[in-house]
Amino acid sequence: MQSPPDGAGAPPAIEATDLVKTYPGGVRALDGLSFRVPAGTIFGLLGPNGAGKSTAVKVLTTLTRPDSGSARVAGRDVLREPAAVRRRIGAVAQKAGFDRELTGRENLELQGQVYGLRGRELSGRIDELLERLRLADAADRLARTYSGGMQRRLDIAIGLVHRPEVLFLDEPTTGLDPEVRAEMWEEITRLQRDEGITILLTTHYLEEADELASSLAIVDRGRVVAAGSPEQLKGELEGDALHLELEQPLDDGIVRRALERVGAVRELALDGRHLRARVDDGARALPTVLAALGESGVAVASVTVSRPSLDDVYLRYAGREFAKAEAEADQRTAEEVRR
Amino acid sequence: MTTTLAHTWFMTKRQLRFLIRQPVWIFVTLTQPVIWLLLYGALFKKVVEIPGFRGGNYIEFLTPGVVVMTALFSAGWSGMGQIDDIDRGVLDRFLISPARRSSLITGRLFHTTISVSIQSAIILVLALITGATFDGGVGGALVLIAISALLSFAVGAASNAVGLLVRREETLIALMQFLLLPLTFLSSAFMQKSLMPGWMQTVSDVNPVNWAIEAGRGALGGDWDWGLIGSRAGLLLALSILAGLWAVSAFRTYQRTV
Structure with a gap:
């Protein structure tokens, strides 16, 4: 694991060291989680549901x-100076935190008052945020009448009222439709630029981390399995990714033997009908790979050659596919709920 | 201290905004006490003829009981709002802000007190309309309302504590029903204490609901027994403080498991 480079020796905005958290019932949500976030950047905590991202945010906030x-x-210790940390952070949790029975403006007012803002300073800040997050027209409507995107923007505005140094966004686009998600991405990038704050966002969308974060940590089962910029992480995977769908599920041995002779194939992984491998030059290697499989009687239904994605990075470090890790986590949650 | 007071006011205002927008709720939640007052009042009219019953009009006897019960039950449901805040993520937002923990409880309690006071006034007016007279006058009514408010503080804080600990509306409802209804019937709300079975009289001595009813009824009836009023108010105040401390400590338990 490598740490992202620090900006000119400035102290990191967030520094987590060996965090461990076990919930009653024995679920180990954090299992030695460590990472650093350089000040003034957008940092992504990427991982499947149940990887411990939300728990990490709960500890840090x-x-x-x-x-x-x-x-x-x-710059403050979360355990020893929680009050000082609270004044310096804002957070948008996965669950909306606004009061549905108050208007947007009243929600912002209450939040600002709790942080000690009063009078014209507060009303000025509220107007500024309503404008910036495109809520000015709906400011005096009850928040429960807002659309999904507006609700999320109100939550972000609430998190920003007191001008925090660090903003936590826990799954900011989960449950939003693709169009609204794209808007949200723009919003987040603009915020970071305009307010000059540090943003930690958690996500289980690979493309979201790729799009927004200048550095990220991949979390699996409560630990960081890889960290760096998206480019660095993808760069560590040399060559192209080869995804083949076989006509029928086959024994691992048969496929391995067939491809042993093709020297350029690395990181072979077979999961039912899905075969993943890495080759230096996808276009050139493909005919050889297909020929070798054909000779051994392995029928191929479809082939994709792609540049490395964060999905490949995840597969490499967590040892399983992202979608599969998600399914396992959902399974665990379902079992817990039944219990 | 000033911060705590300010936060309490902000949180009370948050609750009151809902009340102001939906004042009809005051009347919706009045249905039950009005039924108690008018139907019970009519049904047990002849209770006053039991030898040993002092006073001539059952509604006059029943009214302070109904006022205290209204406060009791409104406060009992106070924890429901706390559970709603948990479910909607509102509580977590406040817990990671500088908001004072106590204000997250007292804001709700003041709101309950204000709406219950309005309801109590309506109940008293209704009783007057049916022909009841109260020798304690406005002063007696105010003492009754104040002492009900103290009871609602204790019960409301306990309800919030339970809400934070169980976090399920069904469980809170079941627990409160289990607790509040027996406490009501083990008090002198409906029947003069000296006419209750002996064991009930003993239980009612340690029943906070009965403390509030006895002191409030005395004041409303113009029987200014300050020893009784003062001691019952003191007991209820002590109970409120204990329940309040319990509720604030329940935040810590809640935070350990989120």
Whole structure:
């Protein structure tokens, strides 16, 4: 694992060290999680559902305490100075945090008052945020009448009222339709640029991390399995990704033997009918690969050659496909709910 | 201290905004006490003829009981709002802000007190319309309302604590029903204490609902027994403080498991 480079020796905005958190019932949500976020950047915590991202945010925002480990946010110790951390952070949780029975403006007013803002300073800031997040027209309507995208923007505005140094966005686009998600991405990038704040966002969308984060950490089962910029991480995977769909599921041995003779094939992974491998030059290697499979009687239904994606990075470090990790996590959650 | 007061006011205002937007709720939640007052009042009219019953009009006897019950039940459901805040993520937002923990409880309690006071006034007016008279006058009514408010603080804080600990509306409803209805019937709300079975009299001595009813009824009836009023108010205040501390400590338990 490598740490992202720090900006000119400035202290990191967030520093998590060996965080461990076990929930009653024995679920180990964090298992030695460590990462650093350079000030003034957008940092992505990427991982499937149940990887421990939300728990990490809860610890860093002082909502809950870890069993062991330490963390500093905006230069303050999360465990020893929680009050100081609270004044310096804003957070948008996965669950909307606004009061549905208040108007957008009243929600912002209450939040600002809690942080000690008063009078003209507060009303000025509220107007500014309503304008910036395109909520000015709906400001005096009850928040429960807002659309999904507006609700999420209100949550972000609430998180920003007191001009935090660090903003946490936990799954900011989950449940939004693609169009609204794209808008949200623009919003987040603009915020970081205009307000000059550090943003930590968690996501289980690979393309979201790729699009927004200048550096990221891939989290799996409560640990960071890889960290760096999206380009660095993808760059570590040399060559192109080869995805083949076989006509029928085959024994691992048969496929391996067939491809042993094709020297350029690396990181072979077979999962039912899906075969993934890495080759230096996809276009050139493809005919050889297909020929070798054909000779061994392996029928191929479809082939894709692609440049490395974060999905490939995830596969390499977590040892399983992202979608599969998600399915496993959902399964675990379902079992817990049944219990 | 000033911060705590300010936060309490912000949180109370948050709750009151809903009340102001939907004042009809005051009347919807009045249905039950009005039924108690008018139907029970009519049904048990002849209770006053039981030898040993003091006073001539059953509604006059029943009214302070109904006022206290209204406060009791409104406060009992206070934790429902806390559970709703948990479910909607509102509570977590406040817990990671500098908001004072106590204000997240007291804001709800003040709101309950204000709406219950309005309801109590309506109940008293209704009783007057049916022909009841109260020798304690406005002063007696205010003492009754104040002492009900103290009871609602204790019960409301406990309801919030339970809400934070169980986090399920069904469980809170079941627990409150289990607790509040027996406490009501084990008090002198419907029947003069000296006419209750002996064991009930003993239980009612340690029943906070009965403390509030006895002190409130005395004041409303113009029987200014300050020893009784003061001691019952003191007990209810102590209970409120204990329940309040319990509720605030429930936030810590809640945060350990989120």
